[in-house]
Amino acid sequence: MSRRSLIAVLFVFAGVFGWAPGWLASLGPSPAAAQGPKILRVATDTNLPWLDPHMGTAFTLRELSSHVFEGLVTIGEDFGVIPQLAESWSVSGDGTEYTFKLRPGVKFHNGRTVTAEDVKASIDRFVQFGARRGDLGAVQAVTVVDPLTVRISLKQAQGSFLGALANPVALLGIMPKELVQGAKDPLQPPQLVGTGPFRLAQWVRDQQITLQRFDDYTRDRRIPASGLGGDRSALLDEVHIISTGESATRFAGLERGDFDYAMALAPTAFERLRSSATLDAIVLKPFTQVILQLNANRAPFNQVKARQAVSRGLDMESIMRGVTGNQPAFYRLQPSLFFPEQRVWHNTAGEDVYNRKNVDLARRLLKESGYDGRPIALVTNRDIEWLYRAAVPVQPQLEAIGFKVELVVRDWPGQIAQQKEGNFDMATNGISTRPEPTGFDYLFRCGASYEAYGYCDPEMDKALAAGVREREPERRAQAYAQAQKQFYETVPLVKIGDMFQLDGATKALKGYRVFFLRRFWNVSK
Amino acid sequence: MLLVPAWLIMGAAAFALIRLIPGDPAAVLLGMEATPQAVAELRARLGLDQPLPVQFVLWLTRVIQGELGRSFFLGQPVLDAILGRLPVTLSLTAAALACAVFIGVPIGIRAATRPNSPSDLGAMAAAVVGLSVPDFALGLGLIVLFGVSLQWLPVSGYVPLSRSPAGFVQHLVLPALALGMPQGALIARITRSSMLEALGADYVRTARAKGLAEPAVVGWHAFRNTLIHVLTVVGSAAVVLLGGAFVVETVFNLPGLGNLVVMAVKRRDYPLVQGCLLLISTVVIVVNLVVDVLYAYLDPQIRYG
Numbered sequence: 001m002s003r004r005s006l007i008a009v010l011f012v013f014a015g016v017f018g019w020a021p022g023w024l025a026s027l028g029p030s031p032a033a034a035q036g037p038k039i040l041r042v043a044t045d046t047n048l049p050w051l052d053p054h055m056g057t058a059f060t061l062r063e064l065s066s067h068v069f070e071g072l073v074t075i076g077e078d079f080g081v082i083p084q085l086a087e088s089w090s091v092s093g094d095g096t097e098y099t100f101k102l103r104p105g106v107k108f109h110n111g112r113t114v115t116a117e118d119v120k121a122s123i124d125r126f127v128q129f130g131a132r133r134g135d136l137g138a139v140q141a142v143t144v145v146d147p148l149t150v151r152i153s154l155k156q157a158q159g160s161f162l163g164a165l166a167n168p169v170a171l172l173g174i175m176p177k178e179l180v181q182g183a184k185d186p187l188q189p190p191q192l193v194g195t196g197p198f199r200l201a202q203w204v205r206d207q208q209i210t211l212q213r214f215d216d217y218t219r220d221r222r223i224p225a226s227g228l229g230g231d232r233s234a235l236l237d238e239v240h241i242i243s244t245g246e247s248a249t250r251f252a253g254l255e256r257g258d259f260d261y262a263m264a265l266a267p268t269a270f271e272r273l274r275s276s277a278t279l280d281a282i283v284l285k286p287f288t289q290v291i292l293q294l295n296a297n298r299a300p301f302n303q304v305k306a307r308q309a310v311s312r313g314l315d316m317e318s319i320m321r322g323v324t325g326n327q328p329a330f331y332r333l334q335p336s337l338f339f340p341e342q343r344v345w346h347n348t349a350g351e352d353v354y355n356r357k358n359v360d361l362a363r364r365l366l367k368e369s370g371y372d373g374r375p376i377a378l379v380t381n382r383d384i385e386w387l388y389r390a391a392v393p394v395q396p397q398l399e400a401i402g403f404k405v406e407l408v409v410r411d412w413p414g415q416i417a418q419q420k421e422g423n424f425d426m427a428t429n430g431i432s433t434r435p436e437p438t439g440f441d442y443l444f445r446c447g448a449s450y451e452a453y454g455y456c457d458p459e460m461d462k463a464l465a466a467g468v469r470e471r472e473p474e475r476r477a478q479a480y481a482q483a484q485k486q487f488y489e490t491v492p493l494v495k496i497g498d499m500f501q502l503d504g505a506t507k508a509l510k511g512y513r514v515f516f517l518r519r520f521w522n523v524s525k
Numbered sequence: 526m527l528l529v530p531a532w533l534i535m536g537a538a539a540f541a542l543i544r545l546i547p548g549d550p551a552a553v554l555l556g557m558e559a560t561p562q563a564v565a566e567l568r569a570r571l572g573l574d575q576p577l578p579v580q581f582v583l584w585l586t587r588v589i590q591g592e593l594g595r596s597f598f599l600g601q602p603v604l605d606a607i608l609g610r611l612p613v614t615l616s617l618t619a620a621a622l623a624c625a626v627f628i629g630v631p632i633g634i635r636a637a638t639r640p641n642s643p644s645d646l647g648a649m650a651a652a653v654v655g656l657s658v659p660d661f662a663l664g665l666g667l668i669v670l671f672g673v674s675l676q677w678l679p680v681s682g683y684v685p686l687s688r689s690p691a692g693f694v695q696h697l698v699l700p701a702l703a704l705g706m707p708q709g710a711l712i713a714r715i716t717r718s719s720m721l722e723a724l725g726a727d728y729v730r731t732a733r734a735k736g737l738a739e740p741a742v743v744g745w746h747a748f749r750n751t752l753i754h755v756l757t758v759v760g761s762a763a764v765v766l767l768g769g770a771f772v773v774e775t776v777f778n779l780p781g782l783g784n785l786v787v788m789a790v791k792r793r794d795y796p797l798v799q800g801c802l803l804l805i806s807t808v809v810i811v812v813n814l815v816v817d818v819l820y821a822y823l824d825p826q827i828r829y830g
Contacts, residue, residue, distance in 0.1 A: 413548030
């Protein structure tokens with residue numbers, strides 16, 4: 001028996017470790033050898049509760065929506081507004097009427113041709129129920145002039161109107177009238193019908209989203225591909241977006257060839273990707289601004305001097321090094337609330353203040369603010385690891401200028417809850433790329449949203465109002481430069497730095513170009 | 526009959542626990558940027574604006590009627606979500622249990638028949654290491670070795686048996702090993718010690734004196750009498766494996782029940798968390814019941830009055 005049991009043990013080990021996997025591997029379909037349809041397998045870190053483009057602002061939804069849906073207008077490579085389903089448009093002299101001509105013959109994924117009725121129904125629904133309905137609050141009526149002409153009347157002129165239509169954060173995608181009319185709740189597939197180069201073929205919740213090339217896609221040949229618009233086409237037959245929660249698993253799957261593209265890898269994978277013969281490192285840029293939110297509803301940050309003390313007491317470079325694991329490729333220090341890539345909006349106001357650490361000045365400001373030494377709560381979480389890594393170095397730096405800081409580590413829902421209750425003094429957070437400034441001005445506007453946390457400054461409000469009102473892009477940009485100047489004087493929140501995201505892709509991926517959202521049109525394999 | 530109070534207590538605990546963690550499902554669904562009005566509207570739609578006792582009674586009434594509610598995040602009935610994930614977790618747990626038994630029992634027997642030999646010491650040292658390594662670390666190690674370096678096996682995902690039997694096995698080998706090996710180590714240790722005890726017993730001496738071949742002595746007489754101890758460990762291992770599946774499913778990206786619960790907690794998906802906890806506690810209760818019944822079958826001295 002002893003010999004037999006030994007053989008049994010050996011057999012089990014041989015089976016488990018040696019022979020079986022090789023045999024099994026030879027049986028299964030080898031990913032590398034797969035023939036037939038061109039499928040791009042993308043590993044993602046996030047899952048969505050619904051895929052309706054109008055009804056959510058999640059980052060992944062922005063990306064998905066840009067493949068499946070199209071708006072009247074969209075964002076170009078320099079973040080300016082470019083036409084998409086609109087052939088052209090005209091604006092009345094007083095700026096309260098926009099008349100859009102549609103491109104003729106554009107097909108929905110269900111084969112029907114887009115008409116002005118669909119545009120009206122989609123805008124009406126968005127204005128009533130959309131996640132970003134506040135941006136389009138000025139819309140008074142949408143009128144169908146003829147099958148290819150639609151007129152939008154505004155209650156008052158709104159310079160940010162085209163930008164609000166184009167904003168891919170909760171994309172105002174045009175959907176068939178019969179599906180969107182009166183749809184209060186998020187639509188579910190197969191009702192999610194758009195005009196984009198890919199159609200939504202299948203969604204297994206928390207597991208996989210399958211996009212399929214839309215064979216009857218109506219290409220827009222007027223301008224070359226730019227930003228989220230221009231001449232786009234699906235060169236791949238299918239894109240499989242596969243939920244893979246662990247970043248180590250996404251990376252291992254990419255290295256093994258199970259995935260062609262892996263989103264959101266740890267910065268530590270950068271060197272390995274760069275030295276790989278088969279993989280490319282992709283730096284998603286711009287990605288997000290790392291910020292420190294301050295609760296101005298209560299002491300000490302209801303005092304502008306206490307807020308200024310934070311802004312002048314921090315060394316942003318050392319914090320960003322902590323955030324990115326000391327990888328300069330993944331951060332940038334610049335004062336603007338817009339990324340340099342957003343050429344239309346970027347400016348340098350505040351460069352004399354941003355990242356100019358001055359301990360003596362910070363101490364003096366804090367003293368003058370009347371801070372009583374009460375410990376302040378710095379809230380962060382470990383679900384989003386970089387938010388935690390941003391908070392850790394902040395604590396000692398603020399203690400060095402005289403704050404007492406208590407680090408409160410939650411999970412992400414816990415942090416949201418604590419901030420919504422207003423039970424915090426500081427929190428680390430991020431502002432992802434906002435193509436349209438009105439997409440995040442609620443952080444700075446008096447009483448506009450709970451998220452300003454009590455901050456209110458008349459000068460800031462004036463500048464932001466001008467940004468909404470002005471119709472000339474240059475004058476809008478000037479208004480936001482003014483707002484940024486005011487930002488550094490009154491410190492509604494502290495900008496720490498720009499952070500980028502590491503993705504990995506197989507070298508076989510052709511034509512991929514980095515933008516602030518991932519784009520898989522005009523990409524082949 | 527004691528099952529009913531056990532279930533009630535579990536239900537109340539499941540209901541209370543997830544609500545004790547700070548976090549608002551509506552705020553999670555709508556994100557940090559949502560307006561307070563939008564959050565309040567959604568809370569009302571999800572029934573979260575009711576007082577907690579009312580919510581509990583409503584939930585309990587529906588559970589008694591066999592209705593677990595609807596997941597906030599997935600939008601589908603909780604039971605459907607669970608049933609959709611259950612085959613994955615059951616396959617994984619079964620495969621891991623098989624790994625544990627087929628690794629643990631032979632090693633344990635082998636070690637017991639050669640006590641204090643180098644192979645015994647080696648096996649027991651390996652067992653201690655195996656018991657001490659956390660399953661997620663073991664999982665990542667297996668991924669690096671067999672997935673990335675040797676490229677033998679896929680490192681993530683799940684293929685249903687009905688779609689491809691080979692794919693099913695391929696995708697399950699590494700997670701089952703990661704999950705099963707620590708339990709295999711435990712089983713090996715228990716098998717060894719109870720086998721040692723049995724091999725020293727009088728009936729084994731008698732069997733040897735009768736001139737029985739050593740394999741028959743070890744396999745038939747000694748091992749049969751250690752089965753009850755091994756079974757206890759296997760029973761508790763099944764429960765531990767079900768718990769460990771939570772971690773391993775996340776590492777290997779298997780769309781199983783563990784993954785579902787982890788996500789549900791992160792999203793504060795109250796109905797789903799409650800439904801899963803209730804179901805898992807039911808499974809634990811049933812497994813314990815089965816083990817108790819098997820005891821009586823294996824050991825005639827045990828009789829339940």
